[in-house]
Amino acid sequence: MRKTVFELIREHKAAVQETPCIVVDTETAKKNICRMQEAVSACGCKLRPHIKTHKIPYFARLQLAAGAEGITCAKVSEAEVMAAGGVEDIFIAYPMVGEFRIHRALELQKRVKRLILAVDSLEGAAALSRSAGEAGLTCEVRLEVDTGARRTGVTRGHVLELAGQIAALPHLNLTGIYTFKSLVLHGCPTEDNKAAAVEEAELMSGMAASLRTRGLPIREVSAGSTPTGLQVARTGLVTEVRPGTYIFGDWMLTKENCAAVEDIAVRLYAMVVSTPAPDYAVLDGGTKTFPMDIPLDTPPFLYPGYAIPIGGDGKPDENLQLRRMNEEHGILTAKNGRTGLRVGQVLELIPIHVCTAVNMQNSVFVFEDGVLRRMPVEARGMLV
Amino acid sequence: MRKTVFELIREHKAAVQETPCIVVDTETAKKNICRMQEAVSACGCKLRPHIKTHKIPYFARLQLAAGAEGITCAKVSEAEVMAAGGVEDIFIAYPMVGEFRIHRALELQKRVKRLILAVDSLEGAAALSRSAGEAGLTCEVRLEVDTGARRTGVTRGHVLELAGQIAALPHLNLTGIYTFKSLVLHGCPTEDNKAAAVEEAELMSGMAASLRTRGLPIREVSAGSTPTGLQVARTGLVTEVRPGTYIFGDWMLTKENCAAVEDIAVRLYAMVVSTPAPDYAVLDGGTKTFPMDIPLDTPPFLYPGYAIPIGGDGKPDENLQLRRMNEEHGILTAKNGRTGLRVGQVLELIPIHVCTAVNMQNSVFVFEDGVLRRMPVEARGMLV
Known part of the structure; x- marks a missing residue:
């Protein structure tokens, strides 16, 4: 069975070239495209x-x-x-x-x-x-x-x-x-x-x-x-x-029961740049990387943070939360008081709202046919 | 006395070329630069x-x-x-x-x-x-x-x-x-x-x-x-x-008593594109234009909206509030139930947080020596 680029990165068979960044698994996106097209056409x-x-x-x-x-x-x-x-x-x-x-x-x-x-x-x-x-x-x-x-x-x-x-x-x-x-x-x-x-x-x-x-x-x-x-x-x-x-897809869609986590074709990757204390660590992306257009504590859908950290098992990390940011700082806190993170570690995260996350990147990394290549987000920031 | 570009636009002696956009009054910025430099050097x-x-x-x-x-x-x-x-x-x-x-x-x-x-x-x-x-x-x-x-x-x-x-x-x-x-x-x-x-x-x-x-x-x-x-x-x-x-400068700084409104060297301009009902109107900029990194209702500083609409007298409009947005929609509501806005009207707004507002623009319009010219925001979106 085909592995996603996210799985390959977790298994150290692929590597993120720079952070913070967005990676797209093209096969998953194609699957989403075809599923919607076939269902609507039918x-x-x-x-x-x-x-x-x-x-x-x-x-x-x-x-x-x-x-x-x-x-x-x-x-x-x-x-x-x-x-x-x-x-x-x-x-x-x-x-x-x-x-x-x-x-x-x-x-x-x-x-x-x-x-x-x-x-x-x-x-x-x-x-x-x-x-x-x-x-x-x-x-x-x-x-x-x-x-x-x-x-x-x-x-x-x-x-x-x-x-x-x-x-x-x-x-x-x-x-x-x-x-x-x-x-x-x-x-x-x-x-x-x-x-x-x-x-x-x-x-x-x-x-x-x-x-x-x-x-x-x-x-x-x-x-x-x-x-x-x-x-x-x-x-x-x-x-x-x-x-x-x-x-x-994104985390918001899964909350709306419109997508399974396996259908989400994008990940944000960010690097831990600082671990000053056991209970918090700092990512190299903040509000310029993780959009805040979905307020955290506003019903009906409540989100644990501005992005969902994914663990080594591919499942949401229940301990880490990204709830505080400045432009370049994403402060991860640990529910159990210990983040367990080390400086230089790259974290995989699922965006809450993918559209605004993509809008903040000049380019994304697209994985296709076994290769990760950079693709400019040509229509980002088009406001007129 | 020199007039700012914001005054000239209010008096229809200068015009915004496209919306949504950011305009910088260079003389005001230079004044801010010199004031800080002289005070720190002293x-x-x-x-x-x-x-x-x-x-x-x-x-x-x-x-x-x-x-x-x-x-x-x-x-x-x-x-x-x-x-x-x-x-x-x-x-x-x-x-x-x-x-x-x-x-x-x-x-x-x-x-x-x-x-x-x-x-x-x-x-x-x-x-x-x-x-x-x-x-x-x-x-x-x-x-x-x-x-x-x-x-x-x-x-x-x-x-x-x-x-x-x-x-x-x-x-x-x-x-x-x-x-x-x-x-x-x-x-x-x-x-x-x-x-x-x-x-x-x-x-x-x-x-x-x-x-x-x-x-x-x-x-x-x-x-x-x-x-x-x-x-x-x-x-x-x-x-x-x-x-x-x-x-x-920005509205946040005025709330911190670190700048007067006259010191703010930038404005956001947005156009009213829709007035479906008397009590709300829609601007051509939303979360891709007006940053949401300063949550509205979080102490200690409370903000009436994601940007401060300015009236024809150059003072904050006490009636209009920008409190709801999607990517491309900024929904202005009227405290008194009547926005009084018409389709095609261009609104002047002061950003709450100027740094993240500038980061979302590919270019800004800079006013200097009587001319408004476009200047690319060369280091915007630089995340690495």
Whole structure:
């Protein structure tokens, strides 16, 4: 049976070249890609993975090769990187607002087969319509609707009116609606992923039907993140799902019962640089390496630390906790009062939230065909 | 009187080119540089600023031109960037552990006038000694001692023994001791900066004296961050201080009474992309733009949000709060139930912690001589 690079490193048959770093086991990632693709395709649903997790054209191409319809990005700068990496069908699932951004999006549209933009306000849609007209282009757009996350997305009571107004604007072709219904991050968690997914799909399907009865040709109904995506697809009520994190997995997903620890395709490695006392030790990575965007002690999911240390047996170390950090210092404490760590030792850790962990690395180490090679995270830090 | 770029932007006489972004008012930064330099120099103390805040050789050169002795970095990869940018005297104030790192440090030493490395364990020092010997070099090193932060740094009871062991190693030249005594971040805040600074200086001075009586020629006693640096210098008990954040300032420093709002040389700008309801609006930056390393509701300093929105009058907006984020979404809520924001509006915000905010930007916009120009954050994401 194939061994993961994490196992080989534990057995000293492979070595981490520098720390702190992220290592990806490509075979595990490919397995995750294929499992999601096959399951979603079996429902007659399209898969348009969000690249926010890997931020690397290489992995987007793997997702497309497995059968993905296209990809999803959050920012035009991410989409530009993906297009340069050979991706031809891109949905920027974020309200396209701001002249500088619209200009870049219109330029990008000329270079790819299909670019889908997002709107959630009349002001935003009107500005996009004007700029598209000036550029002699027509933009395919989708309307973002809010299904409970209370971030971007028009609220449900205003969908019909706004969709009608957008459809009436020149140079825009309103072809779909989309949503993101968070399970966890917005203070309104649902313990039952399946029930949440069914609700998400029914809301979206109902809105699409309602829009169609008003004469709006809504062809695409897009929903579903990693926790809900497959269940959303299984309802048969949507045409597309957009999970992202499934490719690598992280500790948060295991807490949401969406991934087994064996499915997690990434590890953080960090070196013990200091052991001043028996009860604590310091890693060479702090807040610049281990993201703090998932607060530790906030229900519903509680985490023992900002990353999960893994022991020599491949299982979470029940003694060590990473609960205090500065930029370059990760302070590991021992529940039993003795870390047992020595200076120079390299620790394996599972990230709590892989997307923000990858965003902090200029490059990751990718293990494939027995070789660890460095791969730049080309779309990291793309904020525009 | 000179206007800051922030005032010019408020008055529509300058414009932000893209969002989310960071803008630096260079004149304010220069004022901060000179004020600290003059005050520290007046005490007969050397200033070795930590570049973790700006991460840009240009600002390091301004600090050196103002009279700084050299600079401080945390990582060898940061030091490499600064050396390439013309800096010749660098202290890497972080235990030099790991063969890959030691190798790079020794290579760097050949290229600069003075490189000072740090040790805090016999294992680390012995490995450095061996590698230096193999490279035919002698390394100037300082011993990090813990004065209460409980992160890196040998604990006080072990200083004498360890310093003696390190001094006995070949190819190492132990010339100093250093410490970082946090005021805020470690759960042991001190409300009186001056008292904390005096304690820090007395501890370090006492240890240095003790080491000298054992025949160890400790020439450099280095301490002091931005909150304590100047007070530490004024004791006359140390030879060098290493503040970092003072160059730009942030909201945390104002809470520590170490900077006035007018001294803060940076702003974050973000665009409102969505206003789905009167009581909330969404900014085009989330956790990839606004760091979360300062938890909001943790004593002693409480923050109203992950950044402080500034109103048209240049004062903190008492109504708007940024308390909920995803990677690309910053959700602003209104205390009075009405944000009053419109789609496309650009908001000015003060960062809570500027160092981690700068680390997330590939480049910042620097305002100098009436022009806003883009400057890469060359040492961002340098983790090794």
